[in-house]
Amino acid sequence: MNKIGLKKVAAEIRKHKKFLLSVHTSPEGDAIGSELALAGLLKRLGKIPIIVNEDPLPDEYKFLPRTETIKIYNPNLRKLDYDCLIVLDCSDLNRTGKVSCLKRDNIPVINIDHHISNSRFGDVNLVDTKASSASELIYELYRQMKVPLDRNCALLIYVGIMTDTGSFRYSNTTPLTHSTAAELMHFGLDVRMIYRNIYESIPFVDVQLLNKILSRVRCVASGRVAWLEVPAKMLEHRKISFDLSDHILSFMRTIKGVQVVALFRENLGTRNEIRFNLRSNGSVDVNKIACAFGGGGHKAASGCTIKGRLQDVRRKVIERIIGALD
Amino acid sequence: MNKIGLKKVAAEIRKHKKFLLSVHTSPEGDAIGSELALAGLLKRLGKIPIIVNEDPLPDEYKFLPRTETIKIYNPNLRKLDYDCLIVLDCSDLNRTGKVSCLKRDNIPVINIDHHISNSRFGDVNLVDTKASSASELIYELYRQMKVPLDRNCALLIYVGIMTDTGSFRYSNTTPLTHSTAAELMHFGLDVRMIYRNIYESIPFVDVQLLNKILSRVRCVASGRVAWLEVPAKMLEHRKISFDLSDHILSFMRTIKGVQVVALFRENLGTRNEIRFNLRSNGSVDVNKIACAFGGGGHKAASGCTIKGRLQDVRRKVIERIIGALD
Numbered sequence: 025m026n027k028i029g030l031k032k033v034a035a036e037i038r039k040h041k042k043f044l045l046s047v048h049t050s051p052e053g054d055a056i057g058s059e060l061a062l063a064g065l066l067k068r069l070g071k072i073p074i075i076v077n078e079d080p081l082p083d084e085y086k087f088l089p090r091t092e093t094i095k096i097y098n099p100n101l102r103k104l105d106y107d108c109l110i111v112l113d114c115s116d117l118n119r120t121g122k123v124s125c126l127k128r129d130n131i132p133v134i135n136i137d138h139h140i141s142n143s144r145f146g147d148v149n150l151v152d153t154k155a156s157s158a159s160e161l162i163y164e165l166y167r168q169m170k171v172p173l174d175r176n177c178a179l180l181i182y183v184g185i186m187t188d189t190g191s192f193r194y195s196n197t198t199p200l201t202h203s204t205a206a207e208l209m210h211f212g213l214d215v216r217m218i219y220r221n222i223y224e225s226i227p228f229v230d231v232q233l234l235n236k237i238l239s240r241v242r243c244v245a246s247g248r249v250a251w252l253e254v255p256a257k258m259l260e261h262r263k264i265s266f267d268l269s270d271h272i273l274s275f276m277r278t279i280k281g282v283q284v285v286a287l288f289r290e291n292l293g294t295r296n297e298i299r300f301n302l303r304s305n306g307s308v309d310v311n312k313i314a315c316a317f318g319g320g321g322h323k324a325a326s327g328c329t330i331k332g333r334l335q336d337v338r339r340k341v342i343e344r345i346i347g348a349l350d
Numbered sequence: 351m352n353k354i355g356l357k358k359v360a361a362e363i364r365k366h367k368k369f370l371l372s373v374h375t376s377p378e379g380d381a382i383g384s385e386l387a388l389a390g391l392l393k394r395l396g397k398i399p400i401i402v403n404e405d406p407l408p409d410e411y412k413f414l415p416r417t418e419t420i421k422i423y424n425p426n427l428r429k430l431d432y433d434c435l436i437v438l439d440c441s442d443l444n445r446t447g448k449v450s451c452l453k454r455d456n457i458p459v460i461n462i463d464h465h466i467s468n469s470r471f472g473d474v475n476l477v478d479t480k481a482s483s484a485s486e487l488i489y490e491l492y493r494q495m496k497v498p499l500d501r502n503c504a505l506l507i508y509v510g511i512m513t514d515t516g517s518f519r520y521s522n523t524t525p526l527t528h529s530t531a532a533e534l535m536h537f538g539l540d541v542r543m544i545y546r547n548i549y550e551s552i553p554f555v556d557v558q559l560l561n562k563i564l565s566r567v568r569c570v571a572s573g574r575v576a577w578l579e580v581p582a583k584m585l586e587h588r589k590i591s592f593d594l595s596d597h598i599l600s601f602m603r604t605i606k607g608v609q610v611v612a613l614f615r616e617n618l619g620t621r622n623e624i625r626f627n628l629r630s631n632g633s634v635d636v637n638k639i640a641c642a643f644g645g646g647g648h649k650a651a652s653g654c655t656i657k658g659r660l661q662d663v664r665r666k667v668i669e670r671i672i673g674a675l676d
Contacts, residue, residue, distance in 0.1 A: 186518075186519075190517075191516075191517040191519050192517055192518045192531070192541065193512075193544075193545040194541075195540070195541070195542040197535075197541050197542075198535065199532045199533075199535040199536050200532070201532075202528045202529070202531040202532035203528070203529060203532040205518070205528040206526070206527075206528035206529040206532065207525075209523075209525040209528060210525050214521070215519055215520075215521070215523050216519065216520055216521040216523075216631075218519075219519040220631060223604060224603050224605070224606070225604075225606040226605060227605075227606050228573060228576075228606070231567070231601075231604060231605050232565075235564050235565050235567075236565075238561050238564075239558075239561050239562075239565075241561075243554050247554055250554075271604070275557075277550050278549060278550045278552045278557060278597070279552060279553075279554050279557050280550070280551040280552055280553050280554070281554075305542075306542065324542075
């Protein structure tokens with residue numbers, strides 16, 4: 025545990041009154057859980073939190089408390105008055121997208137993150153690469169600042185931890201992760217309902233689409249690399265109401281002998297823009313591969329958005345993955 | 351926690367020397383984990399455990415320690431000499447299949463289980479329907495008998511708990527489940543490797559078959575019931591090396607608005623024999639439905655094997671499920 029970082033963040037928080045909080049674009053459970061739980065802590069301390077994200081919340085997280093307090097970036101917010109910027113679950117300030125425009129030179133930045141690729145961009149940094157999630161760090165911050173948790177914040181932190189550990193099965197799960205989950209469950213959390221809301225709320229037509237997409241999975245390098253391409257036309261005129269990438273990646277990971285899985289999605293909005301996500305069984309550092317293309321993440325999970333044609337990007341990335349196999 | 355049951359089982363174990371241990375047919379993680387971990391406890395007490403199951407271990411559990419000590423039932427075992435029979439994870443003695451033939455009238459039976467449908471068939475019963483799994487009960491038995499755990503037994507108990515709670519997401523997950531998992535992880539368990547061995551070791555050809563099967567899912571009752579039929583011919587000449595049912599059921603559960611999912615599989619060996627498995631989101635007691643056909647389980651997960659043609663069985667069971675919707 026990064027005790028020094030915790031103390032420094034606690035001290036910095038005590039100095040200020042009005043806080044701007046933000047997370048990365050395309051926020052998921054840990055980003056949302058950690059920023060809302062931190063906003064709860066700030067309110068308990070009599071402070072004013074303002075949450076601004078570039079992207080709206082995915083539907084599956086709308087059951088969470090206080091999500092209506094999250095503002096979506098718009099240029100008018102440039103006039104926003106605040107004393108301290110807190111960035112969560114971001115390896116770099118640019119991961120917040122357009123929200124990074126709201127940063128001012130004379131305002132201190134607190135950086136709370138658990139990614140190995142974190143650039144220590146804050147004036148105060150609480151970076152703990154051994155923590156399962158940013159949410160686990162917020163739990164420690166509650167303890168550090170001796171602020172009692174309430175049921176809503178316990179739920180938010182639980183969701184952050186559960187989603188970022190793939191329901192306690194990824195290698196970032198530690199004994200502390202489980203004992204924290206035990207403490208959080210004492211607030212009467214209904215884990216079945218939580219899981220159902222996040223992972224089991226896909227409309228039947230989308231389940232059928234998912235099934236169609238999954239039939240496109242291919243293996244190369246004697247089955248050591250699995251990849252899947254999703255062309256924009258497959259998702260056109262479809263409002264996808266769930267984390268499609270997460271479901272596809274989980275499915276591909278079930279293949280025996282696969283060391284790296286790679287998902288390539290053609291961006292719907294911007295032409296010739298490809299988002300790729302990589303997952304590794306631990307034998308290949310996929311953070312390095314994503315970094316080579318300008319992205320980042322963890323050793324076992326990384327991603328990147330780059331310009332190019334779907335097939336070209338796929339060929340280049342797969343080539344580099346194969347080169348990284350032992 | 352069933353403290354009285356724990357004490358009684360501990361006292362009964364201390365009385366005897368040679369134990370026959372068994373679990374239900376088609377054993378999964380909790381059955382295997384709990385019987386092997388109990389055998390470890392008995393050995394630490396200087397006793398002799400003999401494990402006999404009707405069915406062999408599924409491939410995905412072969413990475414577990416001491417699995418080679420599990421004997422498969424054969425008629426010669428009728429001469430087996432033992433002083434006490436311990437049945438784990440079975441609602442009824444008949445769930446052990448042919449192993450129930452090895453029971454003798456003058457030999458005491460210890461029944462360790464967590465199913466709501468348990469018939470209290472033992473001379474001594476440790477039944478705790480609030481426990482996540484039989485393995486969680488074995489963990490409590492180690493504590494009760496003050497036998498220190500070792501890494502192998504921690505791994506076995508962890509696997510039982512993890513698989514029976516669907517990786518800590520089903521409603522049988524309690525704060526105690528998580529604090530037990532935290533204790534077990536202190537033995538240096540590699541949760542990523544464990545999960546990979548059990549759920550992510552499906553040969554690519556089988557992943558393709560799974561995808562084909564999943565395209566057969568259908569919804570009825572305004573999307574409140576999802577069902578899927580697997581005719582024997584789909585699996586003919588295929589050695590399925592993973593828990594096909596578990597993967598299919600998990601996939602079906604992702605559909606929004608579904609209250610009950612039902613999987614019907616035509617038995618490969620015996621003609622006109624159908625195995626069906628039901629899962630509920632909690633609004634329908636699927637234990638009752640399975641019981642009506644001679645099966646059993648929990649409120650949220652049950653199963654049954656019956657004679658009949660695939661389509662006939664499916665129609666009858668679906669009709670009863672629809673009747674049970676509110």
